[in-house]
Amino acid sequence: MKLWTFLLVTLFATFVSAETHTWWFNTTWVDANPDGVFERKMIGFNNSWPLPTLRVKKGDRVQLYLINSFDTVNTTLHFHGLFQPGSNQMDGPPLVTQCPISSGEVFLYNFTVGDQVGSYWYHSHTSGQYGDGMRGVFIIDDDDFPYEYDEEVVLSLSEHYHQYSQDLMPSFLSRFNPTGAEPIIDNILFNETRNATWKVEPNKTYLLRIINTGRFVSQYLWIEDHDMTVVEVDGVYTQPNTTSMLYITIAQRYAVLIKTKNSTDQNYAFMNRVDDSMLDTIPKELQTNGTNYMVYNETLFNEAKPDQNYVDSLDDFLDDFYLVPYNNETLYDDADYTITLDVQMDNLGDGVNYAFFNNVSYVAPKVPTLHTVLSAGDAATNELVYGSNTNVFVLEGDEVVDIVLNNYDTGTHPFHLHGHTFQVIARGPAIPDDGSPLNYNASDHDEFPQYPMMRDTLYVRPQSYFVIRFKANNPGVWFFHCHIEWHLDQGLAVVLVENPRAIINDPNQQLTDNHKQICEKVGVPWQGNAAAHTENFLDLTGENVQVKRLPTGFTARGIVALVFSCVAGVLGLAAIAFYGMQDISDVEERVARDLDVDLDDQGVNEDNIERISETGSSLSKKSQF
Ligand SMILES: *[C@@H]1O[C@H](CO)[C@@H](O)[C@H](O)[C@H]1NC(C)=O
Ligand SMILES: *[C@@H]1O[C@H](CO)[C@@H](O)[C@H](O)[C@H]1NC(C)=O
Ligand SMILES: *[C@@H]1O[C@H](CO)[C@@H](O)[C@H](O)[C@H]1NC(C)=O
Ligand SMILES: *[C@@H]1O[C@H](CO)[C@@H](O)[C@H](O)[C@H]1NC(C)=O
Ligand SMILES: *[C@@H]1O[C@H](CO)[C@@H](O)[C@H](O)[C@H]1NC(C)=O
Ligand SMILES: *[C@@H]1O[C@H](CO)[C@@H](O)[C@H](O)[C@H]1NC(C)=O
Ligand SMILES: *[C@@H]1O[C@H](CO)[C@@H](O)[C@H](O)[C@H]1NC(C)=O
Ligand SMILES: *[C@@H]1O[C@H](CO)[C@@H](O)[C@H](O)[C@H]1NC(C)=O
Ligand SMILES: *[C@@H]1O[C@H](CO)[C@@H](O)[C@H](O)[C@H]1NC(C)=O
Ligand SMILES: *[C@@H]1O[C@H](CO)[C@@H](O)[C@H](O)[C@H]1NC(C)=O
Ligand SMILES: *[C@@H]1O[C@H](CO)[C@@H](O)[C@H](O)[C@H]1NC(C)=O
Ligand SMILES: *[C@@H]1O[C@H](CO)[C@@H](O)[C@H](O)[C@H]1NC(C)=O
Ligand SMILES: [Cu+2]
Helix, strand or coil: CHHHHHHHHHHHHHHHHCCEEEEEEEEEEEEECCCCCCCEEEEEECCECCCCCEEEECCCEEEEEEECCCCCCCECEEEECCCCCCCHHHCCCECCCECCECCCCEEEEEEECCCCCEEEEEEECCCCHHHHCCEEEEEEECCCCCCCCCEEEEEEEEEECCCCHHHHHHHHCCCCCCCCCCCCCCEEEECCECCCEEECCCCCEEEEEEEECCCCCCEEEEECCECEEEEEECCEEEEEEEECEEEECCCCEEEEEEECCCCCCCCEEEEEEECHHHCCCCCCCCCCEEEEEEECCHHHHHHCCCCCCCCCCCCCCCCHHHCCECCCCCCCCCCCEEEEEEEEEEECCCCCEEEEECCECCCCCCCCHHHHHHHHHHHHHCHHHHCCCCCEEEECCCCEEEEEEEECCCCCEEEEECCCCEEEEEECCCCCCCCCCCCCCCCCCCCCCCCCEEECEEEECCCCEEEEEEECCCCEEEEEEECCHHHHHCCCEEEEEECHHHHHHCHHHCCCHHHHHHHHHHCCCCCCCCCCCCCCCCCCCCCCCCCCCCCCCCCHHHHHHHHHHHHHHHCCHHHHHHHHCCCHHHHHHHHHHHCCEECCCCEECHHHHHHHHHHHHHHCCCCCC
16 A cells, blocks of 8 residues: 555656746847946847846756847857757757848747756857847755755856957958957856856855856856855766866856854955966956855955965866766767867968868858758768768767867867767867977876766867767757857758668657648758759769869968968058048958959969968968967
């Protein structure tokens, strides 16, 4: 009898605990002043910004209706870190798993939260919109949270630009920005503001969920005279590890326990600081440190705020490589399949600086890759149908996959894999700008950790490498990309087509009617190969491809350095004023013509190469590569 009651109660509990959350969100521009020094509009939902923190439990259903109320632009929403088992079409990246949602349309993100808990976030995956504010925190609460705490608090970090993404992007991806220098940030935010106040009570344990919702810079985080005990990283519980400082890249999450003091006679500085090594230039007026406040005593706080807290070194942050998952999950078996990706940044024939994985700069196909899978039949296992510029790798079901990433660039990059967490099995040290890049050596490496750290976003150090390992147990089309929005726009992405047959055969994975309508409205076919051919999937004529390369021996930096050196040096300042009144690209054309460089055909008079590279080096600025 007792057992029966128990079983019934358990069954009932399981049954009722799966809730359905229905949200309707209307994208709207909202007047805001996040950093307190500049009024601008931010993208909110229903005329409100910052966006709400969404809370669910595992197994719950989410029905989020996204109403695109932008005047003209498309949008999409990604739930960062969610596995989306059997619901790949709800993952969010446009032209990877869905058609863009055009202005005036409503898309229903309808999915069940998988077997996951912890700290996540959601953000637009379209056109830098999340940098304009379309981002929020997503928490999967856990009834069986393994650590004791009294109160839970979320904290988001990000950087802030005064200009809109749509204005920053064209000048970033321009031949007049040949080094690919990212726009310099105007501020860093702490919980979507600055100088923030966190009121705490004494003698308590807080669970602080820290989420970097930024699009560019990593941040250091520390609290005056308080330690933080890491217990979760990107939704993976860890064995506790106590530190005084965190380094958190964009898209990463850390949940930490913080024990408050027993006395209320003092308040403390809660510092965030930009990793300024990621900035090309550091303007004098940029506040690289943010001082926020952990307030125990408001009376005292109103009298005097704590001063900025200084640390001797920024190198003492917790190295996430050494964290151990709480469940002691051991290293997976050796890889069945190893994908090696070389990261480079370089200019193409149009003088614009692009980013490459294995010499391919990602260009979106004409048909979303998932839709190609669903319409390709037997051809779905053939990488060719996905196009030559999408960097697609087809994975077999349940195989163990290693991604070896060698970074030839001198910058730090946070890479994110959709649909999975991965084991972090190797990561090399930073190599200074004047050293040669350090590649991963499969026949000579440190022993892999027995219990590797698992997460979904991982940084690679400058001119170094990492190796990650995961099981291909989640059929779907999963984007793997640098989360720095600028670098994604430069093409730093690959697409993993995981177990295509299983996707095709799963009734849940078929496109919803709403999804097909969205495609029709935006004029994107929902069937066909990368070039939108439905008859012959191997016919790629008309596919989208990257800009052509410059001829060998000719550096694109040369071209633009040449333009600037000519304009500034040879023609003099008066010429800048003169040319400045005309379309600036005209200047380049005229200079190129004078020097016999054919920009359109990318042909070049060999005699000029020497001169061009000379001017290039004499003028070279600090660059990210
Ligand atoms: C947001 O706006 C939509 C559309 O008007 C409405 O249906 C919904 O109830 C609103 N949601 C909230 C949370 O206010
Ligand atoms: C969405 O917000 C805009 C701007 O406030 C408003 O004009 C529009 O009616 C809203 N749409 C819906 C469906 O509520
Ligand atoms: C933060 O403090 C600075 C300097 O004191 C001030 O200019 C700015 O407006 C403040 N920002 C906010 C959001 O309070
Ligand atoms: C919306 O997406 C479609 C299909 O990718 C594209 O052709 C169109 O230019 C996009 N609209 C805007 C305003 O970017
Ligand atoms: C969401 O998906 C589930 C499962 O396919 C379905 O039963 C439900 O009707 C969908 N919700 C809406 C509002 O269409
Ligand atoms: C950050 O903002 C959220 C939402 O407004 C709030 O609940 C939370 O307490 C804030 N966190 C801190 C550390 O102040
Ligand atoms: C606060 O007091 C409790 C017991 O009274 C003690 O266990 C704890 O260590 C103290 N905390 C601090 C930060 O001193
Ligand atoms: C701290 O809290 C514990 C129980 O939560 C209590 O026993 C203790 O007296 C408190 N200590 C102080 C200094 O408030
Ligand atoms: C807050 O600080 C003031 C000034 O130091 C002090 O007089 C007061 O007792 C403190 N209040 C509490 C609750 O500790
Ligand atoms: C920012 O913080 C770092 C670390 O405490 C410190 O070395 C540096 O001087 C601070 N910068 C400013 C402008 O206060
Ligand atoms: C904690 O992190 C440090 C590196 O920062 C590492 O050496 C140590 O092994 C870790 N300990 C645990 C229990 O995770
Ligand atoms: C993981 O291993 C540690 C010892 O390293 C042990 O204390 C802990 O109980 C283990 N956790 C689980 C969930 O097995
Ligand atoms: Cu990057």
